[in-house]
Amino acid sequence: MKSARHGAIMAAPAAAVLAGVALVPVLAAVWLSLHRSIVVFHEHRFVGFGNFHFLLEDGRFWSALRTTAYFTIVAVAVELLIGLPVALLLHRGRGLLRAAVLLPWAIPTAVSARMWAWLFNADYGLLHRLAPRVDWLGSPWTALHAAILVDVWKTTPFVALILLAGLQSIPEDVFEAANVDGAGRARTFALVTLPLLKPAILVALLFRMLDAFRVFDAIYVLTEGGPANATETLSIYAYKTLMRSGDFGYGSTLSVATFACVLVIGVAFVRFLGKPAR
Amino acid sequence: MKRAIGVAALLLFFLAPLAWQLLTSFWPDAELTRPLPSTLTLANYAGLGGTFARAVLNSLIVAAGTTAVCLAVGASAAFAIAKLEFRGRSLLLGAALAISMFPPIATVSPLYLALRAVGLRDTLAGLVLPYASFALPLTLWLLTSFFRELPDELYRAALIDGCTPWQAFVHVYLPLSWPALATCAILVFIFSWNELLYALSFLSTPSKRTIPVAIALFAGEHVEPWGQIAAASVVATLPLAVLTFLFQRRIVAGLTAGAVKG
Numbered sequence: 001m002k003s004a005r006h007g008a009i010m011a012a013p014a015a016a017v018l019a020g021v022a023l024v025p026v027l028a029a030v031w032l033s034l035h036r037s038i039v040v041f042h043e044h045r046f047v048g049f050g051n052f053h054f055l056l057e058d059g060r061f062w063s064a065l066r067t068t069a070y071f072t073i074v075a076v077a078v079e080l081l082i083g084l085p086v087a088l089l090l091h092r093g094r095g096l097l098r099a100a101v102l103l104p105w106a107i108p109t110a111v112s113a114r115m116w117a118w119l120f121n122a123d124y125g126l127l128h129r130l131a132p133r134v135d136w137l138g139s140p141w142t143a144l145h146a147a148i149l150v151d152v153w154k155t156t157p158f159v160a161l162i163l164l165a166g167l168q169s170i171p172e173d174v175f176e177a178a179n180v181d182g183a184g185r186a187r188t189f190a191l192v193t194l195p196l197l198k199p200a201i202l203v204a205l206l207f208r209m210l211d212a213f214r215v216f217d218a219i220y221v222l223t224e225g226g227p228a229n230a231t232e233t234l235s236i237y238a239y240k241t242l243m244r245s246g247d248f249g250y251g252s253t254l255s256v257a258t259f260a261c262v263l264v265i266g267v268a269f270v271r272f273l274g275k276p277a278r
Numbered sequence: 279m280k281r282a283i284g285v286a287a288l289l290l291f292f293l294a295p296l297a298w299q300l301l302t303s304f305w306p307d308a309e310l311t312r313p314l315p316s317t318l319t320l321a322n323y324a325g326l327g328g329t330f331a332r333a334v335l336n337s338l339i340v341a342a343g344t345t346a347v348c349l350a351v352g353a354s355a356a357f358a359i360a361k362l363e364f365r366g367r368s369l370l371l372g373a374a375l376a377i378s379m380f381p382p383i384a385t386v387s388p389l390y391l392a393l394r395a396v397g398l399r400d401t402l403a404g405l406v407l408p409y410a411s412f413a414l415p416l417t418l419w420l421l422t423s424f425f426r427e428l429p430d431e432l433y434r435a436a437l438i439d440g441c442t443p444w445q446a447f448v449h450v451y452l453p454l455s456w457p458a459l460a461t462c463a464i465l466v467f468i469f470s471w472n473e474l475l476y477a478l479s480f481l482s483t484p485s486k487r488t489i490p491v492a493i494a495l496f497a498g499e500h501v502e503p504w505g506q507i508a509a510a511s512v513v514a515t516l517p518l519a520v521l522t523f524l525f526q527r528r529i530v531a532g533l534t535a536g537a538v539k540g
Contacts, residue, residue, distance in 0.1 A: 006443035007362030008356055014355035017347075021389070021411040022347050022377040028388035089284050099526040104292050106518040106529075108489035109474035124310050125297055137382065153295065158533065165534035195399045214381035217474040221494045235383040235475070242387050243479055252387045258383035264282045265381055273424060 026259065032252035039246045051253035059236065060229065061254065065142065065261070068233040072212040075151045079208060080201065082152065083159030091167050092161060098161075105157040115219035116150045120222075140230030143223050147231050150218045155211070159204045166200025167193070206269050211261055234258040280294050296515070302508035310504060322509035330510050332485055333492035337514075339402050340477075340488055341470040344409040345463050348417040353459065356421030357447045371422060385411065393418045393480055400482050410475045411468040420532055422435035424458035425451065461532040464525050468518060470533050514534070 033051055037044045055061055092096055104112065113137060119127045120136035127136060136146045170193070180187040216235040219225065225232035227242070242251030305319040359367045389408050390399065398404030426450060436446035474490040481487055487495070493514060496507050522529065 003362045003443055004364040005359040006369065007364030008443065010358035010362070010447070011355040011364065011367065011370060013351040014418060015366075016372075017351055017407065017410050017414055018374060018377055021407050022380060022385065023373070025385035025392070026380065028392075029384055029516045032387055032391075036540065068294040080460065086288055089281070089288055093285070094280075095526055097289075098530065099523045100289060101292055101523050102526060102529065103515075103519060106468055106522045107515045108474070108518075110348055110472075110474050110494045111514050112295075114493050114496070114507055115295055118302060118508065119295060119298065121502075121504070124504075129313065153292070157292070158302070161530050162534055165530075175400065210367050210379045210381075216383065217490070217494075220474070220478075235381065238383045239386070239475070239479070242390075248387050248391070254380075254382045255387060258381050262379060262384075266376075 008230045016151060028046075029252045029259070030221065032248055033250075033256045035249045037247070037249035037252075039248055047249070049188050049241050051250050054250065055253055055257060060232075061234075061257070063229065064232050064234045064237040065257075066214060067231065068183035068215070068235075068261075071144065071151075071215060072209055074145075075148045075155075075212050076208045078148070078152050079156045079159045083154050083163055083204065086156060086160035087167055090164050097099065097202035098164075101160065103157075105161075106152050108220050109154060111156050113150055113218045116153070119221055120146055125202075137223055138227060140227055143227055147215075147219050147222055149216065150222065151212065154218070155208065162204040162207070163197065163200050164198045169200075170196045178275070182186060197265060202269075202273055206266070206273075209265055210262055213265060214258065234261070281321050293507055299508050299511055302505060303512045305505050305508070307503070307505050312486050322505040323513075324501075325503075326509055326513070329484070330513070333489050334487060334513065337467045337471055340409065341467045341510065343403070343406040344413050344470040345466045347406055348410055348413045348466050349463060351460060352414055352417035352462075353421055353452070353455070354444075354447060356418050357451055358424050358443075359418070359422045360425035360428075361430065361451075362443055371418065374415035376419045376421075376530040378412060378414075380411070383413070386475065389476070390479060399480055402486060402488075404480055405473075405477060405488075408480070409470050409473060412473075413469055415460050416465060416469070416473045420535055421455070421458055423535055424455060428454060454540060457528075459466050461525075461528040464521060464529060465532050468521065468529075518538060 034042055034046060034048060036047045036050070086101065117137070119125050122128055122135055122138055125136070128134070134142060137143050156202065174192060174196070175188060178192050183191065214235050215233050216239065219231050219233055219236055220239070223231045225236045234254065235258060238251055239255035241247050241254055245251070301315075303322050304320070305315045306317060306319045306321065309315050348368055355370070358364065359371055385408070393399040393404045393408075432444050432450050433443075436450045437443075441449065472490060473488075474494060477488045478494065479489045481491060489510075493507065496503070496510060498506075
């Protein structure tokens with residue numbers, strides 16, 4: 001078994017890095033979440049599940065959880081609804097069109113959020129000029145939906161490309177057969193294309209849901225969670241608790257809660273909808 | 279006709295905001311109150327100065343460093359997973375997939391304390407390993423699926439010729455894998471270039487900021503300098519736009535690799 005020893009040695013550095021920067025830190029975060037730990041006061045003592053008791057009573061946590069869930073569901077639903085027609089357009093389109101659509105995905109989220117903040121600007125923003133009555137980032141309901149719009153703009157290209165790959169894996173003669181059998185375009189789409197596209201749709205759904213649930217960049221840049229915490233998601237609340245208040249105990253509790261939610265989504269997906277291939 | 283309308287709507291939605299930002303970057307500051315500028319200027323770019331140039335350099339260093347580390351440890355591991363029998367190889371791949379789905383906020387607090395303990399907090403080098411937590415899983419998946427597609431016969435032939443498994447990797451497989459390495463490098467570079475949360479949490483010195491942090495915290499003395507922010511955005515976007523147009527095919531292939539096999 002010479003190959004086994006070589007294999008283990010060649011894989012060891014990568015395994016060590018993954019353990020060191022991801023697995024151990026997650027366990028350490030769980031450990032921290034059982035402490036009262038305020039960095040500036042050098043205060044650090046074990047409090048057991050005290051932080052988790054507080055979490056269950058913390059209205060701001062439940063509000064952040066609701067905001068995150070709403071953001072995730074609405075954003076991902078819209079992205080799939082727009083992503084499908086975009087994929088169909090790209091399917092027969094040129095490479096240049098694909099590159100143009102890829103651009104929003106490629107630029108930093110912080111940059112795209114700043115760009116949209118200027119479009120939303122309440123004094124001179126382009127969208128404000130087109131619809132002067134709407135205070136995009138100033139009122140709670142519009143601010144949350146403005147953040148969703150930024151996310152849709154930024155990640156629909158990713159969804160469309162996954163669906164496009166799915167489309168391209170369907171053999172042409174399936175469509176020809178449907179045509180010969182006299183199925184119209186609408187019926188071909190509903191009865192042939194859509195069912196064959198299901199695996200790609202599920203993959204896009206899983207990746208986007210997990211990604212949207214940890215949303216941070218766009219909201220931090222657009223509103224920092226405001227107005228009146230209306231756009232505060234779990235990542236934003238945890239970040240503020242950790243980095244602004246320096247409360248590493250309760251901040252870690254919020255991080256662990258976010259992690260647990262992501263875990264539940266991931267496991268539920270694999271359980272109910274079958275294993276994603278990647 | 280219907281298709282033309284669809285393509286036009288699509289381009290309008292995805293490109294018009296970028297075009298407006300480009301126009302804003304040439305818009306004289308004093309004229310921002312007007313619906314359109316009467317003249318165009320380069321003043322916003324000139325006003326960015328050394329601080330933002332520094333951020334571009336910082337981002338380059340971190341993204342290049344992350345790419346180098348991930349390829350260095352990821353390529354040999356991916357080869358081992360694809361071609362060698364050893365215990366725990368499917369566990370490693372599964373763990374990588376699970377880790378790629380971790381929300382980064384879950385690891386911010388322990389990584390902050392660990393970096394502080396070893397003196398790497400507020401350094402660019404201190405960002406490279408945390409970035410590996412999202413970049414290395416991607417590297418492992420992309421390269422493993424690539425090595426799996428190369429024939430096993432090459433490996434057996436190399437062994438017969440007296441190569442060790444390591445030599446077979448370096449001398450036979452690695453020279454064949456530059457397209458996959460390039461795809462991987464482009465994606466890791468883009469993801470690292472764009473990262474905000476870790477950089478925002480671990481860096482405190484303004485001169486060490488990466489581009490996303492600099493853009494997120496960009497502030498003027500009295501009013502938001504929208505023209506300068508737009509100019510900074512254009513500078514931050516330009517390298518990515520070039521990468522996207524040059525390597526569109528590779529990026530799409532890498533992003534969707536394995537996504538549709540069922």
